[in-house]
Each structure stands twice: as structure tokens, then as C-alpha cells.
Amino acid sequence: MKTEPYLEIDEIQGNILPGFRMPNQHLIGCKIASLVNLSGFLTYILPLITTMREALSYKEERVSLAKQLNIRGIASFQLPVQQDLFWINMGFGNKLLRKLTTDADNADNSFKVGLAARSQLLGDSSDPLNEGNKKNWIVGNEQNEADLFFITASDNAPNLKDRTSELKAKLSEFDIKIIYEETGGRLEGDKEHFGFKDGISQPSIRGYTDEDKTIPLTERNVFKGNDDPTGAEYAAPGKMLIWPGQFVFGYDKQSPDHFRTPENPSEIEKKPFLKNGSFLIFRSLKQDVESFYGSTHVMYEQLNATEGFRHIDYNTFLAKVVGRFKNGQPVVWTEQNRSQDDFNNFNFNANTPEFTLSDGTVIHPVRSDQQGLKCPAFAHIRKVNPRDLPTDLGKETDSVTFRIIRRGIPFGKPYNYADKHDPINRAERGLLFLSYQTSIERQFERLVSKWINEPSRPTNMGYDILVGQNGEEDENGVKWCRFINEFGQTKELKLEKSFVTPTGGGYFFCPSINTIKSIIQILHNPVV
Amino acid sequence: MPLQRFDTPGLTNDLPDNLKEKWSQLMLKWIIKERQNLPQAYRDFFFNELEHPEAENGTVLPITWEGFPRHWVLKYPNDVHMRWQASEKLYSSQGLPIRYQDEYLEWLSFKKNGKLDKVVFTCEGPEYWQFIAENDENILLSLYQQYVDPSIQKIDLFTGSGVARKYNPYNKWNTTDGIMHLIQPNNTLRAEINLAAGATVIRKKDNVNPVTNTHDLICCSGFGAEERFSDPTIGAAVNSLVRQGLSVTLNNPIGLYINKIKTAGIEVPQGYQVKDFWKVIRGNKEKGIILRAEFSAPSNSNINLEDVIVGGETLTYGAQLAEMVEMVIYGKAFKLVNNVPESEECENYCNQVTVLSADKNFAAINKEFGGSNQNDIGLRMIKYDFEDEN
Numbered sequence: 001m002k003t004e005p006y007l008e009i010d011e012i013q014g015n016i017l018p019g020f021r022m023p024n025q026h027l028i029g030c031k032i033a034s035l036v037n038l039s040g041f042l043t044y045i046l047p048l049i050t051t052m053r054e055a056l057s058y059k060e061e062r063v064s065l066a067k068q069l070n071i072r073g074i075a076s077f078q079l080p081v082q083q084d085l086f087w088i089n090m091g092f093g094n095k096l097l098r099k100l101t102t103d104a105d106n107a108d109n110s111f112k113v114g115l116a117a118r119s120q121l122l123g124d125s126s127d128p129l130n131e132g133n134k135k136n137w138i139v140g141n142e143q144n145e146a147d148l149f150f151i152t153a154s155d156n157a158p159n160l161k162d163r164t165s166e167l168k169a170k171l172s173e174f175d176i177k178i179i180y181e182e183t184g185g186r187l188e189g190d191k192e193h194f195g196f197k198d199g200i201s202q203p204s205i206r207g208y209t210d211e212d213k214t215i216p217l218t219e220r221n222v223f224k225g226n227d228d229p230t231g232a233e234y235a236a237p238g239k240m241l242i243w244p245g246q247f248v249f250g251y252d253k254q255s256p257d258h259f260r261t262p263e264n265p266s267e268i269e270k271k272p273f274l275k276n277g278s279f280l281i282f283r284s285l286k287q288d289v290e291s292f293y294g295s296t297h298v299m300y301e302q303l304n305a306t307e308g309f310r311h312i313d314y315n316t317f318l319a320k321v322v323g324r325f326k327n328g329q330p331v332v333w334t335e336q337n338r339s340q341d342d343f344n345n346f347n348f349n350a351n352t353p354e355f356t357l358s359d360g361t362v363i364h365p366v367r368s369d370q371q372g373l374k375c376p377a378f379a380h381i382r383k384v385n386p387r388d389l390p391t392d393l394g395k396e397t398d399s400v401t402f403r404i405i406r407r408g409i410p411f412g413k414p415y416n417y418a419d420k421h422d423p424i425n426r427a428e429r430g431l432l433f434l435s436y437q438t439s440i441e442r443q444f445e446r447l448v449s450k451w452i453n454e455p456s457r458p459t460n461m462g463y464d465i466l467v468g469q470n471g472e473e474d475e476n477g478v479k480w481c482r483f484i485n486e487f488g489q490t491k492e493l494k495l496e497k498s499f500v501t502p503t504g505g506g507y508f509f510c511p512s513i514n515t516i517k518s519i520i521q522i523l524h525n526p527v528v
Numbered sequence: 529m530p531l532q533r534f535d536t537p538g539l540t541n542d543l544p545d546n547l548k549e550k551w552s553q554l555m556l557k558w559i560i561k562e563r564q565n566l567p568q569a570y571r572d573f574f575f576n577e578l579e580h581p582e583a584e585n586g587t588v589l590p591i592t593w594e595g596f597p598r599h600w601v602l603k604y605p606n607d608v609h610m611r612w613q614a615s616e617k618l619y620s621s622q623g624l625p626i627r628y629q630d631e632y633l634e635w636l637s638f639k640k641n642g643k644l645d646k647v648v649f650t651c652e653g654p655e656y657w658q659f660i661a662e663n664d665e666n667i668l669l670s671l672y673q674q675y676v677d678p679s680i681q682k683i684d685l686f687t688g689s690g691v692a693r694k695y696n697p698y699n700k701w702n703t704t705d706g707i708m709h710l711i712q713p714n715n716t717l718r719a720e721i722n723l724a725a726g727a728t729v730i731r732k733k734d735n736v737n738p739v740t741n742t743h744d745l746i747c748c749s750g751f752g753a754e755e756r757f758s759d760p761t762i763g764a765a766v767n768s769l770v771r772q773g774l775s776v777t778l779n780n781p782i783g784l785y786i787n788k789i790k791t792a793g794i795e796v797p798q799g800y801q802v803k804d805f806w807k808v809i810r811g812n813k814e815k816g817i818i819l820r821a822e823f824s825a826p827s828n829s830n831i832n833l834e835d836v837i838v839g840g841e842t843l844t845y846g847a848q849l850a851e852m853v854e855m856v857i858y859g860k861a862f863k864l865v866n867n868v869p870e871s872e873e874c875e876n877y878c879n880q881v882t883v884l885s886a887d888k889n890f891a892a893i894n895k896e897f898g899g900s901n902q903n904d905i906g907l908r909m910i911k912y913d914f915e916d917e918n
Contacts (some may be wrong), residue, residue, distance in 0.1 A: 103575070107607040109841075117840025121793030154697070228736065230743060256602060257743075257754075268606045310813040371767050392593040392762035392854075394757050442605065449793065450594070456787065456854065458761075460590045471792030473802050488587060524749040 001260055005244065005251050005517045007052065007217060011276035011512040012248055015089040015151055015407055016436045017205065017217065020154035021059070022087065022186075023074045023159040024261045026498050027282070027432055029139045029146030029506065030171060032096055035107045039523035041174035046516055050087035050153075056209060058082050059141050074186050077155045086163040087153040091280045091508025092519075096147035103273040104509040107249070110440040111279055116509045118445065123453040123469030124502050125477070132287075134500040136443065138284065139180035139504040146179060149282060149508045151407075151434070154211045157185070170394050171358045180504065182389030184409035187329075192410055193429045194466075195417075197328035199481035201385060202341050203403045204239040205247065217244075225355035225363075232259040232388070232400075235287045237363045238247070238344030238521040240387075240400065247405050247436055250275035255325040256398045265295070269438065276512030278436040281404075283505040285467070286430040289415040292499040293515070296321065301491045308489040320374075320450045320483070321466055323381030336367055348375070349388040349396070371484060377461035384464070391458035393450060404443050407434040430500070440507055455480060462492070530581030537717070537783030538811035538819040539655055541672055547663050553658065555782055559719060559722065562725035569869040573775045574725045586862030588779050590816065591765045592787055593758045595633035595649075595853035612847035618703060619712065625703040631758050632715050632784040633855055636707040637846035644833045647822040647846035649853060651784045652709040652810070653717030654697050661685070661695030668695070675809065675820065676706040710784075714753060717784065720762075720857060724778055726751030727763035728770045731873035738771055739766075750877030762857060769861045773868045777857035785811065786818035788857035794852065795837040800826060805836065816856060824847050 014020060030425065032038060055267050058081065066076035094114050097104050105112035120126050121136040127133055134141040152167060154160035160183075171178060192198040205220040221236040232240045241263040245253030249269055252262035300317040303309045312320070319331040324343070332346040345352055351365040361483065370389075375382055385403065388396045412429025416422035437443040450462040451457055454473065462481030463470065470477050482492045511519070529806060533552035543551065556578065563571045567827040577583050597615060604611035616637055618625045627634045638646040660668045667680060672680045680701050687696045702708045710716070719786050731739040731748035739745050742760040745767060746752055752759025791802040811819035823846070825831040836843040838852070 107606050109606075111842040117837075118793075120795060121839045125790055126795070128794075201595060230741065266605055343765070349764075371772065390742045390760050392757060392761050394598055395760045398598075439605065441608070442601070453792065454854070455591055456592045456856070458592075460592065473791040 001253065002262055003213070004206040004208060004216070006211050006213060006275050007209060007244060007248070007251070008512070009052040009056060009209050011514055013089040013278075013510050013512070014050040014052050014087060015153075016248060016278045016405065016510060017052050017244075018056055018059055019202075019405070019407050020050075020055060020087055020153040022085075022155060023077050024155070024186075025151060025153040025184040025432075026160055026164045027182050027184065028056060028150040028164075028168070028178055029151070030148040030150070030170075031144075031177045031179050033175060035099060035523060037174040037176070039520045040518055041170070042520050042523070044170060044174075044313050045088065045090065046513070046520070048088050049513060049516065050089060050107065051513060052209075054458075055087070055124045058085065072138065072384060073190050073230070073416035074188070074240050078194070083155060084159045085153075085155050086159060088167065089151045089510060091149040091151070093145055093506060093508055093509040095145065097509055100519055103271045103272050104266075104277075104279075106268050107271070107274055108279060108440050109437075109450070111509065112443055114145065115281075115283075115505050119502075120471060122445065122448050122502075125469075126471065126473075131503065131507040132498070137433070137502070139284075140506045144179055146376075146506050146508075148176065151507060155433040158286060166400060175492050176507060180297045182411050182413045182432060187410050191326070192431055193289055194292050196322050196324060196326050199275075199406060199408070200324070201381065201404060203242045203247065204235045205244050206241050207251065207407075221357050223356045223360075225353045228353070230259065231353075234353075234355070234492060235512050236357070237352065238342050238346065242400060242403060245436060246403060247278055248465045249277050249438055252414040253438070254401045254403075256394065256401050259397055259400065265438075273511070273515055273518065275515070276458045277356040277515055278438060278510050280508040280510050281433070281435045281437070281440060281452070281505070282434040282508065283298070284411075284430065285433050287503045288426060288497075288499050288501070289421075289429070290425065295495060295497050295499070299495065302493055303491055306491045307481060307488055308485045308487060309491055320376050320379055323375050324381035330375065330381075331379070332369045333366065334374045336478075338366060341366070344362070347388045347391075348382060348386060351439050372459070372461060373484060373486055376481065376483055377459035378455075380452075380464050383458075383468075384447050386458055391451075393446070393458070402443050404435040404437045404447070407436065408432055409434070413438075424475050430503075433505075436510070455497045463495075465495050465499075469498055469500075530584045531577045531780055533578070535781035537781050538651060538785070538817050539781050539815075540810060540819070542667060543664075543731075545722075546631065547660075547667075548665065551656075551659060554655075556582075558721050559725075559777070563722055565726045566725060567729060567872055570729050570770075570872075572865050573728045573770050573869065575777050575864055577777050580862075580864065583777070583849065583860060583862050585862045588859060589765070589769070589859045591762050591859055592763045592788060592854050592856045593631065594851075595631050595855045596785070596847065597629055597631050598757045599628075599630070599755055600847075602613065608841075609845075612845035615847045616845055617848070618763045619620050623876050624698045626712055626758070627703075628712065629850075630712050630753075630756055631716055632710065632720070633705065633786065633850065633853055634710050634712060634715065635846045635850055646700065646822060646833075646847070647849055648707050648809075649786065649823075649846075650707055650819065650820045650849070651711055651786055651855065652819050653720070653784060654709050654711060655717045656698065657709045658695055672701055672708055675699045676708055714756075717782070719752075720784055722781065723752045723759055723762055724766050724776065724857075724859065727766035727811060728776060730771055730869065730871045731874050734873035739871075739874065740768075744874070746871075747876060747878035748874035750875060752916060755760055758855065766859060769859065771868065773863065773865070774861040775850040775864035776859050776861045779860040782815065782858075783818060783819070784822055785858075786853055787816045788854040789821060789849075790852035790854070793839050795851075797835050799833055800831070817858075821853075884895070 061081040065079050114136050123465045125132045128135045154166045207217050209215050218235045226233045243254045245251040255263040300314050319325040328343045330346050346366045347368050355363040452468045455462045463479035470479050479495045483488045534555035559576050600611050600615040619628050635649040685699050726749045746754045794802045807822045809820040810818045838848040
């Protein structure tokens with residue numbers, strides 16, 4: 001098999017790989033009046049851009065100590081490793097970039113036309129009176145698209161605030177106008193606002209972080225279990241390896257026909273301008289916690305009143321909607337004793353292989369759930385990642401090519417479940433959805449427009465009611481989902497509300513360090 | 529009510545009763561033949577619904593797939609305009625024109641003064657039209673006149689004379705100047721039935737039992753083409769039902785259908801709705817068995833189709849709309865046999881026949897249709913004359 005590549009860790013922005021994961025983050029969207037001051041600003045910001053090397057170095061120290069102390073999650077950011085960090089990553093909007101090069105436009109038509117133009121295709125409301133309609137967005141519609149987008153991050157909140165203020169002052173100094181900003185923060189237990197643990201299933205990316213190719217980005221822990229040469233290769237149980245070109249330009253891509261053999265990037269994707277860069281999608285998604293619990297409870301009661309479905313409790317009902325219980329445990333595991341296993345170790349179509357790990361531990365197969373008796377076909381995690389299932393969009397090898405890296409972070413104060421009347425509950429909250437991929441059209445947009453928002457795809461069992469939208473004409477946004485039991489009985493439930501409303505966003509290109517340097521050069525020597 | 533006979537695709541009412549009965553007999557022959565081709569233990573897992581009135585209450589399962597061809601997405605991963613343009617050209621196979629639209633959905637973009645005027649989609653298998661041609665030329669002519677162009681004459685639709693007289697599916701009204709039914713050689717109704725039957729067999733290969741991997745499943749049983757969106761998903765869905773111990777068949781009326789035409793993402797001029805532009809011409813929208821649809825400006829309007837936006841882009845190619853079309857076949861499943869049959873050994877079809885890889889296909893279709901001197905694209909031709917049934 002082809003050797004995995006060295007990933008240029010001094011070139012790739014750190015939030016792409018390995019990801020900031022910082023508990024405190026801040027997003028800023030800016031508009032540029034002219035290119036005059038841009039090279040000055042980029043010259044200032046360039047040494048501050050956090051690379052993959054810096055993010056990896058911190059992650060290694062932090063994770064290593066956290067493992068020793070058996071500390072997990074947000075608490076690990078309080079450990080006495082590097083502290084008071086301030087990280088910055090940035091992206092460029094299409095209109096700004098087009099003044100310099102069309103390479104990013106040529107690589108992805110969706111980037112070229114932009115999020116606002118693609119909004120309705122993503123199921124966003126076409127009704128101008130609806131909050132989710134792009135006309136009402138706080139950022140990202142045709143009138144307020146961001147040219148530059150920044151993600152700043154720190155291990156401590158006051159530091160983030162202070163240092164971000166410095167950045168904002170610099171932006172102002174260079175006459176770059178801030179049109180949007182929002183602070184994000186990881187919630188306790190790494191949950192999103194509906195209370196479910198988030199960010200569990202990320203792609204396990206191939207490649208090495210040293211030029212000698214001795215240190216893989218994704219640690220390998222399988223001694224036996226990867227025997228089928230045409231099957232997926234796992235770094236660890238449940239962690240299917242994917243070629244990096246799906247997420248970062250300039251590397252071999254995942255083939256739609258083979259799990260293990262990569263395919264070359266296209267000529268367009270090989271352009272030096274794109275190398276080590278990635279497309280970033282930002283969607284500000286407002287979450288309505290009260291509506292989520294109110295509506296799902298009504299749905300649950302309808303299901304519970306149906307013969308053949310009475311044994312399901314409310315928490316399991318919610319787990320079926322999401323595909324995981326609140327602690328992240330996959331609902332596929334129901335009635336299987338998997339307590340010591342990784343939460344990603346499951347498939348839908350076939351049982352997982354038996355793995356022997358490097359330390360000799362044997363991980364027995366996890367039973368699949370092809371029919372969706374445990375994890376319904378409409379469950380969020382099954383819609384966005386059907387794993388080993390063939391779908392309406394091709395073979396299971398095709399599905400792997402749609403994966404995205406998610407780097408989202410919640411915004412707003414957590415909902416106070418203990419006191420419904422707490423005024424805090426009326427405040428806005430949601431998810432600052434961020435994802436990286438090398439094709440917006442064939443990855444993110446495909447997941448949303450072809451699966452999440454489509455009730456009969458990949459399987460005719462309903463919408464992803466957690467985040468899906470029905471943007472079809474004359475259907476008033478009504479969604480449905482269908483439960484099935486072991487006797488083949490089904491129960492269809494309707495939902496008139498949406499729990500998630502898009503309130504802004506943008507498509508951006510996040511270039512490599514070298515490409516930012518080349519942009520500065522272009523700005524210094526504009527083509528006449 | 530238990531099934532009495534196989535209806536015509538989309539429950540159309542094109543034929544007199546005697547021909548409807550004859551069509552039913554043809555479907556029956558095909559099903560019987562496909563069952564005979566299966567290993568003995570599997571024949572009850574692809575059942576003939578006419579023999580099983582108890583299947584009346586079986587579960588009808590829609591199996592959906594993307595209407596826009598996978599191979600064009602892979603051929604032009606970045607440049608969607610090239611992708612759309614290439615998918616609409618007419619290519620040459622053995623000197624005959626074909627549309628390289630292989631997801632059981634074909635379309636033709638009509639232009640007026642160089643601008644897109646109308647897009648017509650069809651998913652009707654060629655066999656039905658061959659059947660009509662063989663049984664009543666006048667019905668064939670009137671349907672062509674009704675759906676394609678009133679000026680069409682019989683001479684346009686047939687070649688040869690006397691015993692050599694034969695329906696020409698590649699006539700100009702079904703290729704360059706119009707579209708009546710599918711012509712891409714793999715887009716046939718018979719292929720659908722063959723695929724559904726072949727996919728019932730549970731396979732084992734090496735240490736894997738049962739085989740669930742799509743590539744291996746197709747290679748073991750030799751059904752369909754893995755280069756498409758359609759065949760792997762249909763095959764895998766059927767096979768999984770049998771693995772659950774269910775017997776399957778194609779639900780009546782057997783056909784390939786447009787299930788849904790998306791409206792989300794299509795922006796039309798103010799004062800109109802997308803439904804004013806999408807018109808279902810044949811089949812039944814409510815039942816999800818659409819055979820023919822058209823996208824055109826509302827009558828008595830001065831709207832140009834280029835005033836319509838699809839996914840943020842001006843509507844210029846019918847292909848943009850093909851990406852909004854969801855295809856479907858309807859399977860029917862019920863418990864007929866108590867035991868799940870033993871897995872059959874893999875027959876390794878991929879080692880026995882030349883499977884057209886995506887690359888090979890792409891290399892072969894670089895010739896556009898222009899006459900008999902064009903290079904052949906190397907695809908099998910449509911087999912129309914039913915000689916193995918007569």
C-alpha cells in the first residue's frame with residue numbers, strides 16, 4: 001500500500017489539524033474596504049498564526065500529563081503545561097480571495113458562489129420573515145459577508161479576552177472593520193446545549209507528523225483486526241483511517257472505490273496556492289433547548305402510547321434521535337456489554353471485526369444494527385456518518401469521502417435545567433459550527449442537503465430531526481421520523497418545529513503559512 | 529386486494545386491456561426466468577407476487593438513489609460547469625447515439641435562441657416502448673405525438689420494412705430532437721429485475737460470511753455496476769432484507785421512478801412557486817411513481833429559465849436540475865420462508881468478466897455523437913427483441 005505522507009506541520013493551521021480544542025474561543029468576521037492595508041495586517045498577523053506544530057506540541061504535553069493524572073476533557077487545560085496561550089487561525093472569504101487568485105474558486109464551486117447563495121439548498125428558510133432566512137443573518141448574507149474570519153483561542157478566558165482585544169485594536173489600526181464576533185466556550189462534559197456529549201466521532205487521519213515518518217498523526221493501536229485487504233483499516237477499534245487529502249489540500253485523497261488505496265488529488269487541487277490549506281465552513285446555529293425538550297417529549301408520549309413501542313423510556317428515545325446517549329455512548333450498543341470499549345466502536349451494516357490491540361487486549365465484535373432497531377436510520381449520527389452502509393450516494397467507500405473535521409464550539413450560557421424560570425434561559429445559545437474539508441460541495445453540503453434534510457435518504461425513515469430542516473415548498477418545515485421495532489412495526493412521528501436555526505455563517509479558505517506569505521507578495525506586487 | 533396482474537409502469541393507461549394483460553405476461557416471464565437463474569434455495573426469496581396473494585400486506589420499501597450520474601461527479605470533482613455540460617452531451621456507441629446518464633434517469637435540455645427553454649426527464653425503460661411498437665404502432669405514434677412532438681410520423685420511429693421493420697429507439701425524437709424513454713444501454717427495466725433477483729443471494733467469501741461489502745457483493749453475484757449510485761444501493765438493500773429472512777420482489781407496478789423533485793434550493797422569480805415550473809407529465813407524483821417530468825416556465829409567462837436560480841447559480845443546464853431528482857424503486861418484502869438460506873460461495877464475477885472501471889468508462893466516452901465514424905464507447909447495446917422469452 002502507498003506510504004502515508006508527511007504532513008507539513010509548520011504550514012498547516014493548527015485548528016485544521018490537530019484542532020485547537022481550547023475551552024475558550026472567539027470568532028471574528030471582518031470586512032475589508034480596500035486591499036491597501038491588507039499586506040500590512042497580514043505581515044503583522046503571520047507570525048501569530050498558530051501552526052499544526054504548535055498545537056500538536058501543546059496537545060502532546062497536555063494529553064501526556066492528563067493520562068498520567070487520569071484527567072479528561074476541559075479540566076486537562078488547567079494542567080501545569082504551557083499556559084496563557086493565545087492561538088489564532090484565519091480564513092479568507094471568496095470575494096477578497098478572488099481579487100488575488102481564482103485557485104480556491106476553481107477548486108470548489110460552492111466556495112465560489114458562497115454560503116448565502118447556497119443557503120436555500122441547505123434547507124434554510126426561503127421566507128424572509130423567518131429568523132433562519134439569510135436576510136436576517138447577523139453575518140454572511142449578501143450584505144454582510146465576511147472577507148476575513150478569525151478564530152482565537154486560549155486555555156484561560158481572561159487571557160483570551162485581553163489578547164483578542166489587542167487583535168481587534170490591530171484590525172482597527174489597519175482599517176479592517178469587524179462585522180461579527182462571538183465568544184464560544186466548551187461546556188462541562190464537552191456537551192452541546194441539548195446536553196449531549198459532542199465531537200466524539202472525528203475522522204482518524206493518515207499521515208506522519210515527522211519527516212522521518214515515525215510518528216503517525218493518529219496513534220495506531222491495532223495488532224490484529226485489519227486483515228481484510230479490501231475492508232477499512234482501523235487505527236483503533238472504531239477509528240477508520242482516512243487519507244488526509246479529504247481535509248487538507250496537497251495530499252492523497254480517500255478513494256470512492258477503495259478503503260485503503262488513496263487517489264490523487266485533481267490538477268486543480270494540486271495548485272501551490274491551495275497546498276496545506278483547507279476550506280472552513282462556519283454556521284452560527286441557534287439552539288432552542290426548551291423547544292427541543294418540549295417537542296421531543298410530546299413525540300415520545302405519542303410513541304409511548306403505541307403498542308410495540310411502550311418499553312422505550314424518554315432518555316432512550318432521545319438517544320435514538322441523536323444516535324448516542326447523553327454521555328456519548330452509542331445507542332447501537334444497547335443490550336451489548338461494551339462498557340470498557342471506545343464510544344466509536346460500532347458499525348451499522350456488519351458486525352465490527354474482532355480486534356487484538358497492541359497490548360494484547362482482545363476487543364470482541366460489536367453487533368451491527370442494519371435495520372435500525374437500536375439506532376434508527378434517521379438518527380443524527382447515522383445520517384451524517386452511515387459508516388459501513390452503502391447508501392443512495394454509492395458504496396460505503398463513497399460515504400467515507402463525505403467525512404468532515406468538526407471544530408465547533410458552543411456559545412451562550414448553559415440552559416438552567418434545574419430552574420426553568422431562570423432568566424438565563426431566555427438568552428441566546430447555540431453552536432458555532434466549524435468544519436474543515438477540501439470540498440464544500442461534496443462533503444458538508446452533501447451531508448446536509450442530501451441526507452440530513454432528506455427523509456428518504458439514505459433510507460426512507462425520516463429527517464434528521466435534531467438538526468435537519470425541511471426547506472421544501474408548501475411543506476411548512478414539517479419533518480417526520482419513523483421508528484421500527486423488532487416485529488417490523490413502524491410508528492411515524494411528526495415535528496413542526498426546528499430546534500436549530502441558522503443565524504449566520506460563511507465559507508472561507510484557510511491557507512497555509514506559505515500561501516499567506518505569497519498573498520503578501522501578491523499584494524506588494526499586484527498584477528497590472 | 530391480492531395482485532391480479534402486473535400493471536404497466538407508473539400505472540399508465542396507454543394500452544387496451546388485452547395489451548395490459550400481455551405486458552403482465554411479459555413481466556411474469558421475466559420474473560420466472562430470474563427465479564430459475566437463482567440457486568434453488570433462493571427461489572422463494574425472490575417471489576412472484578401473483579403466486580403469493582398473502583404478500584398483499586407485505587412491506588413496501590422504497591430504495592432511493594441520486595439521479596445525477598456518479599461518474600460525472602467523479603470525473604469533474606471541482607468544475608461543476610464541466611460536469612453539467614459533459615453529462616448532457618450525446619455520445620456515440622457503435623455508431624448510435626447515447627446519453628451518458630446511467631442512473632436510470634435521462635434528460636434533454638431544450639434550447640430556444642441559444643437559451644435554456646425546457647428540460648424533460650424520463651425514467652421509462654426502453655422495453656415498454658419496444659413492447660408497444662411490436663404490438664400497436666399507432667399507439668406508439670400517438671404517444672410520441674402527445675409527449676414529444678405532434679409532427680412525428682411513423683417513418684421517424686421505425687427502420688426497415690416488411691419483416692425487417694423494427695422500432696428504432698435511437699430515432700431523432702428520442703435522441704437529438706426529443707426524449708421519450710431511456711436509451712443508455714444499462715438503463716433497462718430488465719436490468720432492474722435482474723439486479724433485484726441477483727442481489728437476493730447471500731454470499732460468503734474467504735472468512736467473511738455473510739458478505740456485506742458492496743464491492744464484494746457485486747463481484748460475488750455479478751449484478752449491476754458498482755460505478756453507479758443506483759446499483760450498489762439497490763443490491764445492498766435487497767440483500768440485507770434476505771439476510772433478515774425476508775423474501776423480496778419488486779412492488780407492482782414494476783418500474784424505475786422519479787420519487788421526488790426537490791424544490792429547496794431552487795429560486796424562481798417573485799410571484800411564482802417552484803411547482804409552477806416542475807410539471808409531472810407521466811406517472812403519479814403522490815404515489816412517488818413519476819415517469820416523466822418537465823421543468824419549464826409557466827405558460828403565459830414571459831419568464832426565461834435563466835431567471836431561475838439553482839443552488840445559487842443561474843439555471844443553464846438541465847443537469848443542475850438532475851441533481852435535485854431523487855430516484856426510487858419499490859421493493860416488497862414479507863416472511864415467506866422460515867429459515868434464512870445458507871450462504872452461497874462467491875462466484876468471483878469480477879475475475880471472470882471485464883468490469884468497466886470508472887477510469888475505463890471515462891476514457892471511452894470522449895467521443896461525442898456525430899455519425900458512424902465515431903469510435904465506439906464499448907458499452908453493451910440494449911437488448912430489445914425479447915428473443916429469449918419467445
